[in-house]
Amino acid sequence: MAGGYYSIEQVFHIKAGDFASAGEASSQIKKTLKQLGIDSTLVRRVTIAAYEAEMNLIIHSIGGELKLKVTPQSIIVTAEDKGPGIPDIDLAMQEGYSTAPEIARELGFGAGMGLPNIKRNADRLNIQSKVGEGTLLEIYFDIKAR
């Protein structure tokens, strides 16, 4: 590859309200990272963040995509959906703030820890959202040279 740059990508389609498949994408991500020989602590952080992002897509969005991209230097998990969008991102980033519907809460989700938990595990975070258009969440992790 040019300049030693090499990457692989995996894309998972996530349906809104599909609790039966909840966690499948993030557990596949975990398996992939383990096979790639990523340090186990980093695997854990990525998996936790990916799981929260996956659950956000299931609970809050009208459906979207969870994407894993790995390069020799970094891991990027992207969650992209087509709506409904987050009206106040700062508020959404606060611990305990939740707009999860009753059905999600009954299943034990929606404690308002999703985004804060992603932030806690990520090295960097980029979130863009427009009400009525959708949300793009990019979660960055650095792979430290051993």
Add this chain to the structure above:
Amino acid sequence: MKLKEYYHSVTLRKDKCRGCTNCIKRCPTEAIRVRDGKARIIAERCIDCGECIRVCPYHAKVAVTDPLSSIERFRYRIALPAPTLYGQFKNVDDIKVILTGLKKLGFDYVYEVARGADYVTAFVKEALKDPNRKRPIISSACPAIVRLIQVRFPELIDNIVNVDSPMEIAAQLARNEFCERYGVKSEEVGVFFITPCAAKMTSIRNPVGRKESSVDGAISIQEIYGPLYSQISNLKEEDVAQMASPFGVGWANSGGACLSLGIDSYLAVDGIQNVIRVLEEIEDEKLTDLEYFEGLACPGGCVGGPLTVENGFVAKNRIRKLSEKARGRPVSEDELREVAQKIQWRLDEKILPKPVMKLDDDIVEAMKKMETIESIYESLPGLDCGSCGSPSCRTLAEDIVRGYASEMDCVFKLREKVKQLAQEMIELSEKIPGGRKETEGQE
């Protein structure tokens, strides 16, 4: 020591193996393949859980343990019965009967591993008081689970409690007691564990977390059952004291160790696939308020071990009843302090991860392999039939990339290829050599 590194109790009896797919499908670490019509165990992946022994319909998977006659190597012999042994016999209403029966079989001394479990309980209680330890604290009692964590959950290694197993603790206490009481040299004494499982045999030969085992050999419950049964049937009176507490005896059953700790927030899970599911959740930090986790590879706990005789559910109930009558007391704080100085109760050696699932040491190479795996996997039928000898289409794709298999091991791929070849042959057969005309004799 290379040889020591991959010692396994679980082995294949080639003559009995028919090359079916039962074991490859059930192995929790995908450690078995069928090649040339026979199963093969990938040594670095095997955790000696014994799942394959349980599922093989032809008894081709066996656990290598020591024969009863092996105790004759030593001048003095000590038996360490696992509490699971107590549940194997009908009409035995006192543990003393079994302990005395063991003595009649040629052992000079009998020490209950259940008593060792009482000490482990006391040590773990101490560990639970330390707020700096990673939660949940994971039990070290099941050697198959410790090895599973090394292979599949290296991130959880630090959660494993640094207290050794009841067997190791019982072995040291038994040896000390015997040598002191009878003024015997330690090297004249052989200590033998009566085992329900293969993993214990492996942990005697190749321990994890300690340099050397204090146990000299392991005799399976299946091996000792017959001779012990006849001793028990003819027993006149019992002369061996029963020392373990009801809690210690209860360790044979799943949840027994947790119960004895007297804490609220614990989880006891048995059956290796169930344990894997819960360890995944612990690894993903989904079980945050958990204090203690006890995972046992066999269904029901040690009573479900592959080297037992009695149905695990029946044995479980017998152990429950026998434990109610057990006479021992829990270990006092003074007693614990004293014992802690006499024996090596900690797991002193670092438990190392064994990342055997990783594709390559170099990340770019691993990524390239991963991509090839993906594209091969896409082309496979996705039936996971196992006919190729790998447990699933995905593992076949991995095996091809690792160089252990070829695409033509897949029967469907092979059929496609044959069809394609046949087609080419038909096409070739219709070709007329250039030197001849299309229709002969029409010149």
